[in-house]
Amino acid sequence: EVQLLESGGGLVQSGGSLRLSCDASGFTFGNYWMHWVRQAPGGGVVWVSRMSSDGRTINYADSVKGRFTMSRDNARNTLNLQMNSLGAEDTAVYYCARGPRSDSGNYFVGDYWGQGTLVIVSS
Amino acid sequence: QSALTQPPSASGSPGQSVTISCTGTSSDVGGYNYVSWYQQHPGKAPKLMIYEVNKRPSGVPDRFSGSKSGNTASLTVSGLQVEDEADYYCSSYTGSKNWVFGGGTKVTVL
Numbered sequence: 001e002v003q004l005l006e007s008g009g010g011l012v013q014s015g016g017s018l019r020l021s022c023d024a025s026g027f028t029f030g031n032y033w034m035h036w037v038r039q040a041p042g043g044g045v046v047w048v049s050r051m052s053s054d055g056r057t058i059n060y061a062d063s064v065k066g067r068f069t070m071s072r073d074n075a076r077n078t079l080n081l082q083m084n085s086l087g088a089e090d091t092a093v094y095y096c097a098r099g100p101r102s103d104s105g106n107y108f109v110g111d112y113w114g115q116g117t118l119v120i121v122s123s
Numbered sequence: 124q125s126a127l128t129q130p131p132s133a134s135g136s137p138g139q140s141v142t143i144s145c146t147g148t149s150s151d152v153g154g155y156n157y158v159s160w161y162q163q164h165p166g167k168a169p170k171l172m173i174y175e176v177n178k179r180p181s182g183v184p185d186r187f188s189g190s191k192s193g194n195t196a197s198l199t200v201s202g203l204q205v206e207d208e209a210d211y212y213c214s215s216y217t218g219s220k221n222w223v224f225g226g227g228t229k230v231t232v233l
Contacts (some may be wrong), residue, residue: 005217035222037169044126045161045169045212047222058221062124095168107216111180113168 001019002026002112004096009117016086016121022079022096030054030074033099035109036081038092039116048094048107049081053102063089086121093118127152127213127225134231135203143228145196145213148198151223153194160189160198163227164209172211173198200230208232 008020022034036048049060049070058070069082079096092119097110128146135141145160156176161169165213171180173189176196185201186201196215212224215223 030170037224044227045163045214045224046126047214048222050222058134061221097169106175107155108159108171108174109214109222110169111171113170116166 004017004114006096006114006117009119012086013118014087014121016122017084020081020094029077031101034079035097035099037095037097040092088121091121124223129225129228132229134233137203137233139203140201142197142199143211145225147194147215151215151217155216158196159214160207161212162209203232205232
Protein backbone atom coordinates (compact mmCIF):
# COMPACT_ATOMS: atom_id res chain seq x y z
CA GLU A 1 0.00 0.00 0.00
CA VAL A 2 1.38 3.39 -1.00
CA GLN A 3 1.76 5.68 1.98
CA LEU A 4 3.10 9.21 2.32
CA LEU A 5 3.52 10.68 5.78
CA GLU A 6 4.44 14.34 6.21
CA SER A 7 5.94 15.75 9.36
CA GLY A 8 7.70 18.86 10.61
CA GLY A 9 4.87 21.35 10.53
CA GLY A 10 4.15 23.71 13.39
CA LEU A 11 4.07 27.30 14.55
CA VAL A 12 6.94 29.55 13.48
CA GLN A 13 7.53 33.27 13.64
CA SER A 14 7.62 35.42 10.55
CA GLY A 15 11.09 35.35 9.05
CA GLY A 16 11.82 31.96 10.55
CA SER A 17 12.56 28.58 9.03
CA LEU A 18 11.03 25.13 9.07
CA ARG A 19 11.94 21.80 7.50
CA LEU A 20 9.21 19.46 6.35
CA SER A 21 9.72 15.77 5.67
CA CYS A 22 7.69 13.18 3.84
CA ASP A 23 8.32 9.51 4.50
CA ALA A 24 7.29 7.27 1.62
CA SER A 25 6.51 3.56 1.68
CA GLY A 26 4.77 0.92 -0.40
CA PHE A 27 6.49 1.78 -3.68
CA THR A 28 9.95 2.20 -5.17
CA PHE A 29 10.46 5.81 -4.14
CA GLY A 30 13.53 6.37 -6.31
CA ASN A 31 11.55 5.75 -9.50
CA TYR A 32 9.04 8.57 -9.08
CA TRP A 33 8.76 12.32 -9.43
CA MET A 34 7.60 13.95 -6.21
CA HIS A 35 5.75 17.20 -5.55
CA TRP A 36 4.93 19.54 -2.70
CA VAL A 37 1.55 21.24 -2.77
CA ARG A 38 0.02 23.56 -0.19
CA GLN A 39 -3.41 24.76 0.80
CA ALA A 40 -4.07 27.81 2.94
CA PRO A 41 -6.91 27.50 5.47
CA GLY A 42 -10.17 27.81 3.54
CA GLY A 43 -8.23 28.32 0.32
CA GLY A 44 -7.44 26.46 -2.84
CA VAL A 45 -4.70 24.04 -3.69
CA VAL A 46 -1.43 25.61 -4.84
CA TRP A 47 1.53 23.85 -6.40
CA VAL A 48 4.84 24.53 -4.64
CA SER A 49 7.63 22.43 -6.17
CA ARG A 50 8.58 19.20 -7.88
CA MET A 51 11.67 17.03 -8.12
CA SER A 52 12.65 14.32 -10.57
CA SER A 53 13.27 10.78 -9.43
CA ASP A 54 17.05 11.25 -9.49
CA GLY A 55 16.92 14.68 -7.88
CA ARG A 56 18.56 16.42 -10.84
CA THR A 57 15.52 18.42 -11.92
CA ILE A 58 13.81 20.73 -9.46
CA ASN A 59 11.22 23.37 -10.21
CA TYR A 60 9.63 25.90 -7.87
CA ALA A 61 6.62 28.17 -7.94
CA ASP A 62 7.65 31.81 -8.26
CA SER A 63 6.16 32.52 -4.83
CA VAL A 64 8.71 30.29 -3.07
CA LYS A 65 11.71 30.44 -5.39
CA GLY A 66 14.83 31.45 -3.52
CA ARG A 67 13.26 30.72 -0.13
CA PHE A 68 12.31 27.03 -0.32
CA THR A 69 14.64 24.14 -1.14
CA MET A 70 13.36 20.71 -2.05
CA SER A 71 15.52 17.61 -1.63
CA ARG A 72 15.19 13.86 -1.47
CA ASP A 73 17.06 10.87 -0.09
CA ASN A 74 16.21 7.84 -2.22
CA ALA A 75 18.10 5.52 0.12
CA ARG A 76 15.88 6.56 3.00
CA ASN A 77 12.67 7.05 0.96
CA THR A 78 12.38 10.58 2.25
CA LEU A 79 11.40 13.87 0.66
CA ASN A 80 12.23 17.19 2.30
CA LEU A 81 11.25 20.82 1.99
CA GLN A 82 13.45 23.42 3.67
CA MET A 83 11.47 26.63 4.08
CA ASN A 84 13.27 29.88 4.94
CA SER A 85 12.17 33.51 5.30
CA LEU A 86 8.66 32.41 6.06
CA GLY A 87 5.82 34.90 5.91
CA ALA A 88 2.14 34.85 6.77
CA GLU A 89 1.35 33.95 3.18
CA ASP A 90 3.10 30.61 3.69
CA THR A 91 0.57 29.52 6.32
CA ALA A 92 -0.99 26.36 4.89
CA VAL A 93 -1.32 22.63 5.03
CA TYR A 94 1.60 21.19 3.07
CA TYR A 95 1.09 17.95 1.16
CA CYS A 96 3.64 15.75 -0.49
CA ALA A 97 2.32 13.95 -3.55
CA ARG A 98 3.65 11.17 -5.71
CA GLY A 99 4.10 12.12 -9.34
CA PRO A 100 4.43 9.74 -12.24
CA ARG A 101 7.16 7.13 -12.67
CA SER A 102 10.10 8.72 -14.36
CA ASP A 103 9.90 6.29 -17.29
CA SER A 104 6.12 6.45 -17.75
CA GLY A 105 5.87 9.55 -19.90
CA ASN A 106 2.85 10.58 -17.86
CA TYR A 107 2.17 14.04 -16.50
CA PHE A 108 0.24 14.80 -13.33
CA VAL A 109 0.96 16.22 -9.89
CA GLY A 110 -0.10 13.39 -7.63
CA ASP A 111 -1.79 10.02 -7.75
CA TYR A 112 -1.13 9.53 -4.05
CA TRP A 113 -1.06 12.25 -1.42
CA GLY A 114 -0.12 12.38 2.23
CA GLN A 115 -2.47 13.66 4.91
CA GLY A 116 -0.62 16.97 5.08
CA THR A 117 1.22 18.88 7.78
CA LEU A 118 0.09 22.30 8.98
CA VAL A 119 2.47 25.24 8.97
CA ILE A 120 1.40 28.41 10.76
CA VAL A 121 3.50 31.53 10.43
CA SER A 122 2.79 34.13 13.07
CA SER A 123 3.69 37.78 12.95
CA GLN B 124 1.90 32.15 -12.94
CA SER B 125 -1.79 32.97 -12.55
CA ALA B 126 -4.22 30.37 -11.30
CA LEU B 127 -6.49 28.71 -13.82
CA THR B 128 -10.06 30.01 -13.81
CA GLN B 129 -12.84 27.80 -12.51
CA PRO B 130 -16.42 28.70 -11.56
CA PRO B 131 -16.73 28.86 -7.77
CA SER B 132 -19.73 26.56 -7.67
CA ALA B 133 -21.79 24.07 -9.64
CA SER B 134 -24.71 21.88 -8.73
CA GLY B 135 -26.99 19.16 -9.94
CA SER B 136 -29.56 16.68 -8.73
CA PRO B 137 -28.75 13.01 -8.22
CA GLY B 138 -28.58 11.27 -11.56
CA GLN B 139 -27.97 14.45 -13.50
CA SER B 140 -24.72 15.63 -15.06
CA VAL B 141 -22.57 18.57 -14.09
CA THR B 142 -19.72 20.07 -16.10
CA ILE B 143 -16.94 22.20 -14.64
CA SER B 144 -14.79 24.43 -16.82
CA CYS B 145 -11.14 25.32 -16.35
CA THR B 146 -9.77 28.20 -18.41
CA GLY B 147 -6.12 28.96 -18.86
CA THR B 148 -3.90 30.29 -21.61
CA SER B 149 -1.90 28.99 -24.53
CA SER B 150 1.04 28.68 -22.11
CA ASP B 151 -0.69 26.08 -19.98
CA VAL B 152 -4.06 24.45 -20.75
CA GLY B 153 -3.95 25.30 -24.45
CA GLY B 154 -0.33 24.38 -24.92
CA TYR B 155 -0.22 20.92 -23.37
CA ASN B 156 -2.47 17.88 -23.02
CA TYR B 157 -1.42 17.68 -19.39
CA VAL B 158 -4.58 18.80 -17.62
CA SER B 159 -5.62 16.84 -14.56
CA TRP B 160 -8.56 17.03 -12.17
CA TYR B 161 -8.67 16.44 -8.43
CA GLN B 162 -11.54 15.80 -6.04
CA GLN B 163 -11.23 16.95 -2.45
CA HIS B 164 -13.64 16.17 0.35
CA PRO B 165 -13.54 18.36 3.49
CA GLY B 166 -10.54 17.63 5.66
CA LYS B 167 -9.09 15.19 3.15
CA ALA B 168 -6.23 15.27 0.68
CA PRO B 169 -7.00 15.78 -3.01
CA LYS B 170 -7.62 12.67 -5.11
CA LEU B 171 -6.61 12.34 -8.75
CA MET B 172 -9.69 11.79 -10.92
CA ILE B 173 -8.48 12.59 -14.44
CA TYR B 174 -5.01 13.09 -15.90
CA GLU B 175 -3.72 14.08 -19.33
CA VAL B 176 -7.07 15.62 -20.20
CA ASN B 177 -9.18 12.47 -20.36
CA LYS B 178 -7.42 9.50 -18.75
CA ARG B 179 -8.87 7.91 -15.64
CA PRO B 180 -6.67 6.30 -12.99
CA SER B 181 -7.73 2.81 -12.02
CA GLY B 182 -10.58 2.83 -9.55
CA VAL B 183 -12.11 6.10 -10.72
CA PRO B 184 -15.68 5.54 -11.97
CA ASP B 185 -16.30 6.12 -15.67
CA ARG B 186 -18.94 8.66 -14.64
CA PHE B 187 -16.01 11.07 -14.55
CA SER B 188 -14.74 12.28 -17.91
CA GLY B 189 -12.50 15.04 -19.15
CA SER B 190 -12.08 17.01 -22.35
CA LYS B 191 -10.32 20.07 -23.71
CA SER B 192 -10.92 22.65 -26.38
CA GLY B 193 -8.39 25.38 -26.94
CA ASN B 194 -7.49 27.04 -23.64
CA THR B 195 -10.43 25.52 -21.75
CA ALA B 196 -10.63 22.08 -20.18
CA SER B 197 -13.76 20.51 -18.74
CA LEU B 198 -14.67 17.85 -16.23
CA THR B 199 -18.05 16.18 -16.55
CA VAL B 200 -19.60 14.12 -13.80
CA SER B 201 -22.47 12.04 -15.13
CA GLY B 202 -25.07 10.29 -13.03
CA LEU B 203 -24.32 12.50 -10.02
CA GLN B 204 -24.19 10.72 -6.70
CA VAL B 205 -24.29 12.13 -3.20
CA GLU B 206 -20.66 11.19 -2.64
CA ASP B 207 -19.62 13.36 -5.60
CA GLU B 208 -20.29 16.45 -3.51
CA ALA B 209 -16.82 17.90 -3.04
CA ASP B 210 -14.38 20.55 -4.24
CA TYR B 211 -12.82 19.96 -7.63
CA TYR B 212 -9.54 21.43 -8.82
CA CYS B 213 -8.04 21.42 -12.27
CA SER B 214 -4.31 21.54 -12.85
CA SER B 215 -2.09 22.06 -15.86
CA TYR B 216 1.56 21.82 -16.74
CA THR B 217 2.97 25.13 -17.93
CA GLY B 218 5.61 26.38 -20.30
CA SER B 219 7.68 27.44 -17.31
CA LYS B 220 8.06 23.75 -16.37
CA ASN B 221 5.79 24.43 -13.43
CA TRP B 222 2.31 23.35 -12.53
CA VAL B 223 -0.68 25.56 -11.85
CA PHE B 224 -4.00 24.78 -10.21
CA GLY B 225 -7.39 26.35 -10.63
CA GLY B 226 -9.17 28.14 -7.81
CA GLY B 227 -11.51 25.21 -7.24
CA THR B 228 -15.21 24.52 -7.82
CA LYS B 229 -17.56 23.42 -5.09
CA VAL B 230 -19.99 20.85 -6.46
CA THR B 231 -23.25 20.51 -4.58
CA VAL B 232 -25.62 17.60 -5.08
CA LEU B 233 -29.08 19.01 -4.58
